[in-house]
Amino acid sequence: MNSSIAGLSSQLRQLRQQHLRLLVELSDSGALGVAAARMGIAQPAASRLLAEMEANLGIALHERQGRGLRLTPAGAALALRARRIQIEIADAARDLAEAATGRAGVVRVGAVTGPALNLVLPALKELQQSHPHLRSEVTVTTSVALCDQLRAGRLDFALARPGPEDGELDARLIAGEPVSLVVRRGHPLLVLPRIKPADLMCHDWVMGDDETLLTQSVKARLAELRLPMPQRRISTSSFLFTLALITQTDCIAPMATPVVDSFAGNPSIPFVSLPVDLGLAVAPFSLVTRAGSQPTPSARRLIEAILARCSEVSLAQWAGAE
Known part of the structure; x- marks a missing residue:
């Protein structure tokens, strides 16, 4: 360890928990007043803590940015370590509580x-x-x-x-996580002797927007199978709203198979999986x-x-x- 690193190591040991917490709060908020309020101290006290750290380390940890501030690269690096230290201390307290009781x-x-x-x-x-x-x-x-x-x-x-x-x-x-196609009980597709992919495209599909993993995975698989994109007149990522849609309409909802399986065998559940496998998965x-x-x-x-x-x-x- 060279002398400069040894010197910084010694100076870092002089930092108190309040110093470390202030850096974390500044990293999150970018405002000294907000950081001070979250710590339950006055803004001048927070300013003194920040000045103490910079004086002890001999390194600028922040710089002004308009009405707020931002951490310098050195400040951001120390804030990341400070966050980890705080998390480890909190976890250590939980370990001790379990061991003691x-x-x-x-x-x-x-x-x-x-x-x-x-x-x-x-x-x-x-x-x-x-x-x-x-x-x-x-x-x-x-x-x-x-x-x-x-x-x-x-x-x-x-x-x-x-x-x-x-x-x-x-x-x-x-x-991996397979995906099932879910419809209401009594859906017209369930009476067909064999469901073909083209039959699925005659109904609306309900999914999240194009940025969600499930929607991206479904669209990619349909493209692989050279199937047209299904109509989506309603998009939602809400599980409850999706359930309401499939139980009150003839739409189709791709859902994670483990979610569907958790309800399997319960006749009071108003939806079922279609007996068709397109190889959908996330x-x-x-x-x-x-x-x-x-x-x-x-x-x-x-x-x-x-x-x-x-x-x-x-x-x-x-x-x-x-």
Whole structure:
């Protein structure tokens, strides 16, 4: 280690938690007043903290930008480390609480819809049998939102599709996700002796906008099959609104097969999958964690239960995208 790095290392050790938190808040807000309010301190106090850091390190961490400010490259780099330190301290507190009480703590898991129903839900049900004090917070949303929350420390891990070059996250590929075509019970297509692709194109399809993964995957597969694009007079990414549409109209909705399977066998459910296979699927999802982090004991238990569940589920269910 050269002398300049050794000197910076010594100076960094003098920073307090308030210094680190201020950098994180400035990175998020770009405004000293907002950062101070979030920390519960006055703006002059926040200004002094920032000046202390820069004086101790001998490096400019911010620069003025109009009425606000922005972090310099050095400030942004330190803010990234500061965020990780804060997350690790919070996780350490959860580890200590579990060790001190001997009870399972809180696990915060995120997932896209299919894996949430097919993997997270059964794994949680099984785990709560052996760890009745375990509490869980489950977030079901898009991969982009899940990865953002994971980087911010609001999730322990996620079942999602991260970007291909996200250095802040580690991803363990799990499986592809097949897609079914769903209609209401009593749909005219269900009385046909054999459903042909051309028959499908006679009905509206309900999907999200063109930027959603499901819509992109469906359109790409239809193009591969040289089929025309279906009519979409209504687009929505809302699961509940999609269910309302397919139960009240003759439209067709592509849905993740695990979502549909979670309702299979219940005659009161007003929708069913069409008995037709176009090979529709979305890209494989992964088990995603923060790079270099260690999950809390409760998160580790849930990860193990999910991975065990993966090995029990027939891979034929997930093979559509592979």
